[in-house]
Amino acid sequence: MMSKSRILVSANPGSGKTEDLSNQVSKLLQDGVDSDNILCLTFTNKARDEMERRIILKIKDTKYKVPDIHTFHSLSQSIINHRMEGGDLIPERFLRYQILKSLETRQIMNYDGEVLSKDYPAIVNVGQIVNAIKFLKSFAILPDKVHIEELKKNVRMEYNNGNGVNGYTLEEMEILCEGFLDIFRDYESSKNLSQMDYNDILLRAVNYSKAHFNKYQYVFVDEVQDMSEIEYELVKQVGENVYAVGDMKQAIFGFQGGNIRALRDMMSGKDFEKRVIDGTRRLPKNVVEYCINFYRTHEPEELSPELDHFRSMNEKDGVVTLIRLKDKGDMIDAVTEILNKQNNDESVGIIVRTNEQANDLSDSLTLKNISHQKISGTKGEKLWREEISKFIGGIYGTSDSIIGMIYSIYSRIPLYDGIQIAERMRFENDLKKVLPRELIDIREKYGNHKNQLLQLFNDYIIPNSIALGESAFEAAKDVFDSLPMFLDRFGTGEEYSLASLQKYILQENSRDSVDEISEKVCIITVHKAKGLEFDHVIYIPKYTEKKNISAIDLIVDSILKSNNLSYSRDERIKEENRIDFVALTRTKNSLDIITEKKSSTRYDLEPCKKIDFTTKIVNNEFVSMKDISDREKLKLNFKPWIRDYLKKKMEKLNNLSFTMLERVKELDKFVESYVLGIQTKSSALTFGSDIHSYIENYIKSHETPPIMNDEKLTRTWSNFISYDKYVREIQKGKWLGSEMKFKQKVSNVFPDIMTNITVEGRIDGLYKYIEGNTEKTVIVDFKTSKKVNRDYVNQLSLYAKLFSLENKIDMEQIESEIAYLSLRDTKVNINRIEKRWDRIDPTIEMRALEDVKKTVEKFVNYKLSVDSMIRDILSVRNTESNVFIEFQKMLKMEMENS
């Protein structure tokens, strides 16, 4: 083989890449090359095992030793170990937590930790930054290679060319650039010498092998199209002769640094001898034709000479079917119908684009009793981490967090008992009198979260997780494994707190998946399906055309650019085509593509059969695995109580507040706060109440607040001072009071609502001024919200009405004003906190009062007819509250069984 030292083999899907590699290896051995001089490299452990299996098969009857077969990471690890520089792999949770901490303490964004941990794509969040850091490091870019002025210049250029980021001003972006660099630095310096992330392993190996490392004579690389810049570097350093096999059309790991540029260079340059493997054994004729057509249609510019060699050596014709759904909800029925037609002995791969799709589909198939396997991602464990966090919160915390713990699944308290306990806790200070004995014991025994945390996991959380099922156990074990590193790093000093521990626990982690395919029907993402084949494939794509670049992507692109590297937006679109190509080429027989009709044109190519599918069954309600098992359990001892409880609870609620009214519009929150008694306090709330009490003291007794060392507090306060100036000097007004409570009968406020309940409001500030000959009274509500919100008008309209009734002043003489003291109209914290005061227009105010009236009516109706409330509770979707879901589920069952 090695007439020339570097060979690049282009191999179409199913053409026998691994087979070719193992053949070449055994040929070398037969030619007398020593095993020790040969190295095989793969990307995944799975591929490594497969390669080993094939080679052993080839040489099993010979005297040859199996050569080194490594993944890129295991090779790197062995190089590092060789240099006595071994280290610990840092859990990704650590990485994420570190980033969250930097984002928060440096106040880079105008959001608090909870929001920054979620993946709202419009907001620069932890997930985006993790990806960015990993991506940059795959190009060997560390903070010292980020030149801030260059970076900003590139960003400015994009903005000047009209390629800015939606929702971010140039000013924000420039500040964000600095923020990103700070976070990157924080992250790198947070690790000690022995701690490494995946990219550190490669980076260190490259550096060490540069110094000196015994080269292998021959290096074989599988899936060469997925190689990142540093992996390419490593190959060049460890091997003299290179035999690389890959397929550019299957490069789908660009997000991970998979660098098509390296492959393009190899293909176009003269360093490598180019070869192509002929034919495909896997794919039947029609599928091959379809796939060629697909690639040529969507990538007309791409030179892919190996496509001319993409010929089926499979005697079957095969068939491609495009199933066009009228409605997205029909998908499960389409899948079911296809599965029902399958031969039970043959394997079916249901290939999806995202883990979320995989989870949803798997749950639906379970509901239909269709046995299958889901090769899962790691994102399904969020719920369990939340439950662990809530439980720990109550074990180590006080008051409100104990109520949270009572409702957590780990307390093992049934919902009914939980409600009773939460109720009693409001009047009873002695926990021993209300909490179950076991929880009291746990609080006492493991009461110190610094020292007994791991023991608590050992003794209680992990055993209980086992009882809760596999995914609960996986989640708990995963959290447990990553705790020592947290305690070691952050467990000392002032920054250690229950809150920081909970933040750490709530972060996602990525783990190696070890799933082997064992079922005939298998749900799998495209990326995991790479390298696999099935008798039949059902592909459910999720293709989205529109691509607005995100803030963090622009920064990453600009950093690459200033390092003379590039990963263009075009490349992102091309990768999407390749992802489809990989999915389409996994089948040995038939290929079914299921897509919504409106987005089907992309796949409407010859040769394919087209079917328009509409389901006969209408009901496609989402129910999760957990629901099913719980339901079964609950049916065993079922005693209806929720309806009565809700009724009683509603009967007791006889005094409305504005917050309560707001919650009526979001019943999940209403149930949480007023039925279950769970009060959540956010940092925004603390901030708001601090400011409000400063203002109260100032208005009532001219007290000035204590020295503030918080930027946001200081600026907000200074905004209040300018408002005060405006009131006294411009309006010539006089403060009359602050924090004044008013209470009225609802039937006084809204005469056509027949009820005995009352409504209450608290006015933040009140002043009067003279206009012409009339005295005007202004009621003021101070807001520390980031944004102007038109709902506030409703609140003020109600308060104005309450005030006019209480003081028998005509509504005409009352004006209301919203004073925003802490407006931040940007996503990035540009260190500016704006102010504005809105005098409310009387006509708008009247309309707003009508709005309030509707909500009050709704509330009164709920009190009168608990069944109408139940109906609405049952129709709530998309809630984030686990307890509410539990409540809803129980209620539903109760209603169905009564």
Added chain:
DNA sequence: GCAATGTAGGTTTTT
């Protein structure tokens, strides 16, 4: 016909 309300979507993929 317009306002109020609901909901999708903003990629996402993983050694």
Added chain:
DNA sequence: CCTACATTGC
């Protein structure tokens, strides 16, 4: 989280 667009209600 925030916006844009679709659907529903009066």
